[in-house]
Amino acid sequence: MNRLCIRSSLRTISVLVVHLLIHVCEGQSQLIGSVQPIVARVGDDIMFPCHLEPAMDVAAKTLEWTRPDLNNIFVHVWRSGQELVKTKHPLYTGRTSLFTDELKHGNMSLKLSGVKLSDKGTYKCFIPDLRTQSTVEVVVASDAAAPPVISFSGVDESSNGVVLHCESKGWYPEPEVLWLDGEGNVLSAGPTETVRGPDDLYIVSSRVTVNKRHGHRFTCRVQQNIINQTRETHIDVPDDFFKVQSRCSATTVGLAVSLVVCIMLILLLLLLLWKKKIISKTNQMNEVESKDQKDDNAETEFLTEDSQKETEQLEEEIRDTNNQLQEENQKEEGAEKELEEEIKDTNNQLQEENQKEEGAEKEVKTLKNSLESACFIQ
Ligand SMILES: *[C@@H]1O[C@H](CO)[C@@H](O)[C@H](O)[C@H]1NC(C)=O
Ligand SMILES: *[C@@H]1O[C@H](CO)[C@@H](O)[C@H](O)[C@H]1NC(C)=O
Numbered sequence: 001m002n003r004l005c006i007r008s009s010l011r012t013i014s015v016l017v018v019h020l021l022i023h024v025c026e027g028q029s030q031l032i033g034s035v036q037p038i039v040a041r042v043g044d045d046i047m048f049p050c051h052l053e054p055a056m057d058v059a060a061k062t063l064e065w066t067r068p069d070l071n072n073i074f075v076h077v078w079r080s081g082q083e084l085v086k087t088k089h090p091l092y093t094g095r096t097s098l099f100t101d102e103l104k105h106g107n108m109s110l111k112l113s114g115v116k117l118s119d120k121g122t123y124k125c126f127i128p129d130l131r132t133q134s135t136v137e138v139v140v141a142s143d144a145a146a147p148p149v150i151s152f153s154g155v156d157e158s159s160n161g162v163v164l165h166c167e168s169k170g171w172y173p174e175p176e177v178l179w180l181d182g183e184g185n186v187l188s189a190g191p192t193e194t195v196r197g198p199d200d201l202y203i204v205s206s207r208v209t210v211n212k213r214h215g216h217r218f219t220c221r222v223q224q225n226i227i228n229q230t231r232e233t234h235i236d237v238p239d240d241f242f243k244v245q246s247r248c249s250a251t252t253v254g255l256a257v258s259l260v261v262c263i264m265l266i267l268l269l270l271l272l273l274w275k276k277k278i279i280s281k282t283n284q285m286n287e288v289e290s291k292d293q294k295d296d297n298a299e300t301e302f303l304t305e306d307s308q309k310e311t312e313q314l315e316e317e318i319r320d321t322n323n324q325l326q327e328e329n330q331k332e333e334g335a336e337k338e339l340e341e342e343i344k345d346t347n348n349q350l351q352e353e354n355q356k357e358e359g360a361e362k363e364v365k366t367l368k369n370s371l372e373s374a375c376f377i378q
Helices: 002-028 100-105 239-303 306-377
Strands: 030-032 038-041 046-048 051-053 063-066 074-079 096-098 110-112 121-127 132-141 149-156 161-171 176-180 193-196 202-210 217-224 229-236
Touching: 030 121, 038 046, 046 132, 074 096, 096 100, 149 229, 161 176, 161 217, 161 229, 176 202, 202 217, 239 306
Parallel strands: 030 132, 038 132
Antiparallel strands: 030 051, 046 110, 063 074, 063 121, 096 110, 121 132, 149 161, 161 202, 176 217, 193 202, 217 229
16 A cells, blocks of 8 residues: 555655656747847848747747837737737838748748838737747848048048038938048048937948148948948049148238238337427427527627627528438438338239238139039939
C-alpha cells in the first residue's frame, strides 16, 4: 500500500515537474524584435521582424501585432489558425500579412505593403499565452528631399572670406549637411540649423566661410545615412569674387582715410577762424592807436609851428603803417582764398572717392546677382 502510494505520488510529482519544466521553457521563450528602427520610404513594402527565441511552433497560438498609439491598436491579429479581421484598424486593411510557413519556427514577422507617412510609429508583437512581447520602430523616410540651394550670404571681414549658405527641404529623418572643397575635403562649417516644416519634414541649412586658398569649387552635400539618400549641389566662386572681396576691404581703408582727411579739414577750419579773430583784434588795436596819434597831432599844431613838420612826418609814417597793414590784410585774404580752394579740392576728392566706393558696391551687387543666378542654374 505504502509503496504504491509513494510510487503514484512520485509519478504525480514527475508529471508536475515535467509540466513545470515545459511551462518554464515556454516562459523563457522571448520575442525578439528589432533594436534598429526600420526605415522605409513611402510606397515601400517592408517587414517588421519578430521571432521567438528559443524557437517554437506558434501557428496554433494567438499572435498580436499592435500599435499602442492608435485608438484601435490592432494592426494584425492571428487566432485559431487565421487572421482576425474584425478588430483590425482600417488603416491596415489589406496591407498586412504574416509568413504562415514561418510560424512553426516561432517567426511572427509581419509584412506591410505600400508604406504611407502615417505608418511611422512603434509596433508591438505579442503572444498573450507566453506573456512575451517586443517592439519594432518604423521610420518613414521622405522621398521629397530637394537638392540643396547654395547662395551668397555675405562677406566675413575678419577672415577675409566669402560666406556661402546652403539649404535643403523635404527631409525625413533629419539629415546631416557637409561642405566640401574642390578636392572633396570636408570644410569646417557652422552648426546645421534644422527646422520642421509644415509637412513635418526637415529643412536644413548651413553656412560656411571660404577663402581663396580653399579653391573655387564648393559642394554642399546633404545626406541621410539611414535611408541612404544624398543630395548635393556645386558652386563655382569666381576668382574675381575674392578680389572684390579685397577691394571691399580697400574701400574700408578708403573710408578710414577720408575720415582722417575730414578731421584734418575741421582742424584747419578751426585754425583759420582762430587766425581771423586775432587779425581783427590787432586791426582794432591799430585803429585805436592811429586815432590817438591824430588827436595828439591836432594838439601839437596849436603848440608849435615847428612841430608841424614833425606831425607831417608822423602822418606819413602813419600812412605807411596803414598801407603795410592793408598789404598784410590782402596777403592774409589771399591765404584764406588759397585755403578755401584747398578745402574745395579735398571735398571734390572725397566726392570722387565716394563715387568710387559706390561703383565698387555696385560691382559687388552685380557679382552677387550673377553668382545667385549661377546657383539657380545649378
Ligand atoms: C522570419 O521570416 C521572414 C520571412 O520569410 C524572414 O525574412 C526572416 O529572416 C525570418 N526571421 C528569422 C529570425 O528567421
Ligand atoms: C546607397 O545608395 C548607393 C547609390 O544610390 C548604392 O550604391 C549603395 O549600395 C547604397 N547603400 C546601401 C547601404 O543601401
